[in-house]
Amino acid sequence: MVAKEGNLTRTASILNLSQSALSAQIKTLEAQLGLQLFDRIGKYLELTESGRLVLDYADAIYNTGEDLLQRLTQGLELHRRVLRVGAISTLSRNFQIEFLKPLFAQKDIGVVITSGTLNNLVHQLEQHQLDVVLTNTVPLKDSLVRLVIHRVSDQHVGLMGDPQGSYQGRSLEDLLNTEPIIVPTTESNIRIAFDSFVDRKGLKPQIVAEVSDMTMLRLLARERIGLTIVPRIVVKDELEQGLLQEIFVLPHMKETFNAITLMRRFPNPILKSLLYNIEQFS
Secondary structure: OHHHHOOHHHHHHHHOOOHHHHHHHHHHHHHHHOOOOEEEEOOEEEEOHHHHHHHHHHHHHHHHHHHHHHHHHHOOOOOOOEEEEEEEOOOOHHHHHHHHHHHHOOOOOEEEEEEEOHHHHHHHHHOOOOOEEEEOOOOOOOOOOOEEEEEEEEEEEEEEEOOOOOOOOOOHHHHHHHOEEEEEOOOOHHHHHHHHHHHHHOOOOEEEEEEOOHHHHHHHHHHOOOEEEEEHHHHHHHHHOOOOEEEEEEEEEEEEEEEEEEOOOOOOHHHHHHHHOHHHOO
C-alpha cells in the first residue's frame, strides 16, 4: 500500500494505523531482509530496486493465498464447474470454439470467455482471475512468473479465393504477382513467413489490405475482394459451404495456436482435462 500511495500519512489513514506504527513495520521488514526498500524523496517514498523485487514476490504470495482460499471454500475435490478463459481479441473464433467444444456439451460446466490484449490477459492470469489464455502469439516470460505455454495446434495456411475465379492451371507465383492479396499485419508469424517467401521468389504482390483480426480476414475473404492468406481453420465453414476454395496450401507457413497457463498448486481440474486431450484437437 505504501508503494502504491507513495506517502506514509495517506497510507496510514487508509489502513487505519498510526504513521509511527506503519513506519516501524517497514523498518522491521527492512531489517529482516537486510535491504532498503524505499528512498525518501521529499514527502514521498519511492521503491528502491530491491523494493520492487520484494513487491513482485509479495504480490505473488498474496495472489497465491487468495487462490488457495478460493479453492478451499469450493472444496479440493475435482468438482470445480467454471473455466475462466481469456482470448486475445484478434484470435480466430473458430479456433476458440473448436478448442472449448468438449466443454459445451457438459451441462454442469460453465465457460466464461474474456477478450483483450495479450498483456492484459496474461496479467489477469497472473492475478488468478483467468485459468487459461488462448493466443497465437507468445508473451515474453518474466523470471518471477511461471507461465506454461501449451502448443494446441499448428494450422496450415492457405491462399483462399472465389470458387468461381479463374485460377485453374496458374502457378502460385503468378497469382501472387497479379491478383489483389489480403494479408495479416506485419507482427503476425504468417506475414513474416509470407514476406520472406515473396522476397526469395522476387515477387511483387499487390497487397490491398493488411488485417490483424482473424474475424475481419474471414469476412474480407467472403467478400472476395482479393485472394486471402489465412489459416484453414479460420474459414473452415466457408470452405465446407463452398463459399471459398483453397487454391494453394502455402509452403512453410503455419499458424500456431497456444494455451497459456500458470503453474498452480491447485490447478482447475476442468482445464487439466482439456489440456490432457490436446493431441486430439483437430
